[in-house]
Amino acid sequence: MTQTPTAQSPAQGQARAHFTVPAKHPMVTVLGSGDSLLRVIENAFPATDIHVRGNQISAIGDQREVALIQRLFDEMMLVLRTGQPMTEDAVERSIAMLRAAENGGEQAETPAEVLTQNILSNRGRTIRPKTLNQKRYVDAIDKHTIVFGIGPAGTGKTYLAMAKAVQALQSKQVTRIILTRPAVEAGERLGFLPGTLYEKIDPYLRPLYDALHDMLDPDSIPRLMAAGTIEVAPLAYMRGRSQPVFTNVLTPDGWRPIGDLQVGDLVVGSNGEPTPVLGVYPQGERDIYRVTAQDGSWTLCCGEHLWTVRTAADKRRNEPWRVLETQEMIGNLRAAHARRYELPLLTAPVCFPEREVPVDPYALGLLLGDGCITGSTTPSFLTEDPELAASLEAALPGIQARPKGGPDYVLKRIKEPGDVVTLENPVVHALRELDLLGCRSHTKFVPDAYLHNSAEVRLAVLQGLLDSDGGPVAQADRTCRIQYGTTSILLRDDVIALVQSLGGVAYARRRAAAGRKPGKAKGREVHHRRDTHVIDIRLPEGIEPFRLARKAEKYHTAGGGGRPMRFIDSIEPAGREETVCIQVAAEDSLYVTQDYLLTHNTLNDAFIILDEAQNTNPEQMKMFLTRLGFESKIVITGDVTQIDLPGGTKSGLRQVQDILEGVQDVHFSRLTSTDVVRHKLVGRIVDAYEQYDSRTGQSG
Template identity: 80%
Template sequence: MVALLGSGDSFLRVVEQGFPEVDIHVRGNEVTVAGSETEVALVRRLFDELLVIVRTGQPLTEEAVERSVAMVRSGDGHGPAEVMTLNILSNRGRTIRPKTLNQKSYVDAIDEHTIVFGLGPAGTGKTYLAMAKAVQALQSKQVTRIILTRPAVEAGERLGFLPGTLYEKIDPYLRPLYDALHDMIDPDSIPRLMAAGTIEVAPLAYMRGRAQPVFTKVLTPSGFRPIGELEVGDLVIGSSGEPTPVLGVYPQGAKDIYRVTAQDGSSTLCCGEHLWTVRTAADRRRDKPWRVLETREMIGNLRAAHARRYELPLLTGPACFPERAVPMDPYALGLLLGDGCLTGATTPDFSTADPESATALEAALPGVRVRARNRVDYVLNRVKAPGDVVTLENPVTGVLRELELLGGRSQSKFVPDAYLYNSAEIRLALLQGLLDSDGGPVTQSGRTCRIQYTTTSILLRDDVVALVRSLGGVAYSRRRAALGRPPGRANGRVVEHRHDAHVIDIRLPEGVEPFRLTRKREKYRAAGGGGRPMRHIESIEPAGREEAVCIQVAAADSLYVTEDYLLTHNTLNDAFIILDEAQNTSAEQMKMFLTRLGFGSRMVVTGDTTQVDLPGGTQSGLRVVQEILRGVDDIAFCRLTSEDVVRHKLVGRIVDAYARYDVQVEANGHPNGVGTGNGDVPRSRGRRPAEKNGRGKHTVNMQAVEREVN
């Protein structure tokens, strides 16, 4: 009874104040209630609920009894015991629970929705409860990281005019998040979790910080473009090979840059916070999903024993470029780039020991007859029609001139852009021609078959690698020096090596046929194909400091193709993300934040639209988003009021006083006939009315506020 009624019957007096129309008498362990039937039923229900709370071991307080009275009187069917016995998190003997019905609805919404907006005045527990749910999700392994952020624009201050280092400047803005974190997690473990990236606390602007240098190339349907030139609405290539629009472009200023290099030689530049989708060999064996790590998280952790730890994803389909008309069949061009003579000094010719290739070449070149000169050499003659003059140009020569290939030697051949950035069918046909001429399958005992291609042209080497990667494969290149190599033999004569050879080992995805030539195709198939192409991170090295930019794309997995066909992205997967003080975000910042949502993640956005500290003329993103996202599935808006304030009682009264003051200002232009003293017109909706003092600062008219509080 002491736990139920309080020391000196303090709780009983709270109940009597809440139900002034009934008489409550206590004798021993019995409570007698007299009054109207409705009121008596409410009091009986209240005591039943309080007994349940006491029996759970939770101590009552006067504030808890006041809130219980309010919940019982609301008649919405939810009991105080249901609300106050909901344990969210326990740490060091302290349990965090909702204290009001609106708080419980807020907590339930976080469980049931991916994005939740918590709107209400200060002191209602918006941030604290969201933090508790985040820690709970981390401990139960629902998420792998917590990201806490808030805009650093409070009171209109600018970071550049605050003393100290960058972290000293932003620390006051983030201090409330740190304080809540220390209440819920062992303080000794917080530095370790933050160093590992499991918990990240940063100002809102740093949510964009997953960036690349402005000159880094990104693949678009028209080829590679610097990321710094992209604009919202431009198309880039996603992981499926399909184009995806750019949703946002966010300059980041100068950042420390790292070069991420894969074992196949591909590399790109990014900042330390840039995100990578990766998986380990153990993840693949256990059929676990891909994980998302920051660049800095992987530094120093790239090996598992002697094996590379992190595998990178590859294109799941060929990169899609617009189909363009080409002047020559792509397979024929591939054969000529491999075994054709393109000098232009004589009639074009072709060398092969496979008559099948010569036949295929003739079929692919209308108006040309492939004439055998000997067992391996063929001449490409123009088919003459009646009335033709002798001076007509050979069709092959004309096309080679158009493609700027005429006059090229073996060490200067290349693939024209019209073929390199064309449809997947044209790119594959060109690659098949190259491999049928200068490539082939290589089998090894106990291993899958790989494809090998050799050329003396550095340009052609790079183009072949690009063709393979654009089709979802991998290519490893190595150089075979001419100097010191034993000479070869051709028709019984010694042939010296005059140029270095570039050998490319290729693996293509299943379903991509690398050969048309029968003997090569059958050997490749007999060996079981080329195996699964894979790409792992080899090294991460510092690369200086550069101006950087971040982009956001619309692809479902948020991946886009950067240099050397590497896949990277900027969203946050498997994370619990909290944006505090969201009323101080602009509409653009709010959009940027919400579009960072990744797979398996949750977001909670908290704020009070009556306390906006943005510069004049800037619209609060928290106000705008309520109109934009109204009715969108899996997004909830939870509103807390002064009745949900869990701080000092006076805080709730102050909140109500300000609310009444704002209503009067909107209705009459001034509260209770009291002007601002200088004829100022009221501010925009939701802003506190203010007047200017002698230094140009704004101060609230406190006389009217004090009257309302009193």
């Protein structure tokens, strides 16, 4: 488009511009049907004479006004060249943007840049920002992890956020979309409303559903929602990734019920290190499922509880671990005959605080394996390996492992010169202190002081147990596993706990005593009186299970440790229970629950939208923000002049502006009545209410 002088001169103080519309653009695209666009321009510049002849447009008037008209037609042509039509609203907004820039407003973007930015196209319809603030809002979503879109109704806050979410899903930037809004009109008491859950929440979520249908094939939406790719839920259910209040969670001091935890308490993360609890959110009574792994470990959780899992295909393609809800995996646990979902294990042994113990941990493991600690006789040790007897003697100060004949060694106290009275055997004293004195083979256990001690102590106990009653089992084309046997149910569970706390897995099975071939002792048959619990163990590479030379050599010759694996085996209903949700500060959001299973409560790889956020209270807002996971994005929208909270309740959206304003990677986009993209009257109504509130001193 060009501006050329004419022979006719404008009046003094006026300017004249002449525009030529290229022939390839019909004049109707520039002037509008029935000259509707031209009338918008004439109404906006009433003091300027605008004339059209053929494909020529001229304007005479104030120099600044004519210059604005010149820029307006330039911008309109830039838009038309993209194939996008101009509308009356687009012309009005272009004029407003140009006037704002002329009046000194900070505006780097031109109207053409704003109006031609495509976000999403579906069924021939393209979603774009329509105002400068909308474009800046959309750009902020691209650049920041958390964006607040604050402004009156009709400014496109939620609609544009939904478009960006669908765009992110389609481009595989995220793996799921989660849409939520508070249902305050029902006081969050959805249980008192008639109908099913979906019938109860539909009125509050209907705007989100409507937006989805504009942006996706309607037939695909039920499938995406059934697969958990798109989740729509009221805020009351957003935090519902919960476990029963009695479920054990590992802390540096041992196991504690999750319902007893408070903000600031420490739990154990996937790296074995303590991590603080950031939030505790009671969830009320919920349907519960029992999630069981193939090694027999299990825990309880609700259907929305989150699990980090990986499939064989994920591993083969070197793809990252995914996050799925419990209910998403039900009925999909097998791939052919193989278990589908692998669970993560500890990346390092659990770091319990070191505690003083009365007996060397390796010596205790040997005694629990092959020691006689009944208390009716002097403690003794049975072994065919003199190396173990020597190690036991070295680990017990003041004790001599005296051979009694054959494999028997009596643990005698070494008498010092000058002893005049009979002193208690140090081993007996220590065993009494640990409540182990009097235990027989089927009642032995590992004392808590050893189970919840440093990794070095726990490993030493396990090494003593395996050197005495365990051994390596070589398998072709596989890393070497370890086998341990005991008749004590307590010791079976303690050995499994030791293995799991070091990052390994253990599979227990029972070998019945009835029908088993009797053993031999001094030439006579010895019948089995109790069932034996056999434990198959796999430990991570780098953890040495044996000190006994012959077992260690065989273990390493057969391949040594490898990568233990744990898979989900079953998910079954387990009734209804009172539940609670916790949020932890660990980088991967994982914490250790029952049987050393790793689970978490944060949303990774998700685009999360909280709509109508002005109706959240401060606690709900904090809960929602702390659910942010890795590679996720949060957009929070709301209108602080339309708060429906009960009297005296502070809006979380209002408060969060004071708390997070200026925080890195958090952005506040503020839209005004000029950004309303509904009926023109809506913007005028918003302005009228704002003027009324300013006159009367009221606020929404």
